[in-house]
Amino acid sequence: MKRCMIGTHLFACTLLLIAVAPGLGAPPDEDTWSTPPAKPGGKIVLKVVLASGDDPFSTGKSAAKALLKKMGDVPLAAVIVSECFEDDPQKAKLIAGICEVLPEDRVVGGSTYGSFNQKGCSDFDSVSLLGIGGEGVSVSAALVREMGTSKLTLEEHRSRVERQLRDAGAKLAKKLRKTKQDRLMILAADAHSPKNQFLVEGVQQVTGQAFPITGGSVNKNAGQAVVYFQGQALRDCAVALMLSGDFTVSLSGRRAKDNDAVIRTAREGAAEALAHFHGKPIGVLAFNCAGRRSKLDKMEDELTAIQKSLGKDLPLFGCYCAGEIGPVDASEKKEGVLSGGTGWHVMFTIIGRPSAE
Secondary structure, eight states, X not given: OOOEEEOOOOOOOEEEEEEOOSSOSSOGGGTEEEOOOOOTTOOOEEEEEEEEOSOXXXXXXXXXXXXXXXXXXXXXXXXXXXXXXXXXHHHHHHHHHHHTTSOGGGOXXXXXXXXXXXXXXXXXXXXXXXXXXXXXXXXXXXXXXXXXXXXXXXXXXXXXXXXXXXXXXXXXXXXXXXXXXXXXXXXXXXXXXXXXXXXXXXXXXXXXXXXXXXXXXXOOGGGOOOEEETTEEESXXXXXXXXXXXXXXXXXXXXXXXXXXXXXXXXXXXXXXXXXXXXXXXXXXXXXXXXXXXXXXXXXXXXXXXXHHHOSSXXXXXXXXXXXXXXXXXXXXXXXXXXXXXXXXXXXXXXXXXXXX
16 A cells, blocks of 8 residues: 655534634635734644534533543644534434524534544544644634535536635635734545546645645435534535644655555554644644445454554544545656645644743
8 A cells, every 4th residue: 555644424513613712814705714813832732522412402512512521721723523423404403503602603614423522432423522722823714605515516616626725725815814923724524536636736726835735525315414613504616724833744644445555544644744844732633434334344444553652641523524625646646735624534733832942
């Protein structure tokens, strides 16, 4: 198995809901918001919770409360939510439960096939939350609507899909606030692999090909491909989240399609990202392929492999996507391009403080 190493599909579930503290950012009709600039040397905190239950409202509310308790007195810049509830009515109840605790006007996101963190793996009727907070990190978010490609196929409409997704990616990236401290972009889009590649290419027209980008595509089963922004459930859209501050990141992406290779590449990919991070890690993002999970004899085996490389203490936020965004494996890698949109990958991003000079 070839590999890509870079330092600096099955079940119906949901990815990125993102909520931030009230009273920040641009007016809602601009489809953007931003938190205040990051303070140099300020605290950066990442915390993760995972909850399951038959009642989506109660599950969402309890998970949100648990996250706030973990954050303590650290103000939230953003909360990324990976939820796994079956249909639109249940998803609406889940969001309502989350918004009982978190502000509705700051909820954005998308759909995936499940979640995993240091406590275990989940699929149906579960929600995982990642809290990002502290004065040392700043967040800018944006939405692009009606990309016009969700019902198009590459077989019949390839040129149109490529053009419209590249245009949407560029438009999305241009909406984000730009600062000298921008470090990482997170994408969630209604662009099932391999469509996600064209969206990434559009973003890179603005950010450049070497800027760190990660994320995943929302799922497509049972009409569940939903993107959320400011409490609204939307389709045929994409959201972007830019994290800024005096932190650093390390990315690695690995591809596999059978049980043993999925386990091995998860372990090696996590180890690669960690080995190329020079400093003190604060947390890890892992956008994983639902197809990879379907090849496992036991879903938990991949998480165990990841923990062998990362340990069990570092906050880990993972979700199963319909196409991943990040460093592609060696067989697909393009010279000078850090991130791409692809499938059958697990994409790791280590976030933390750089080593002292």
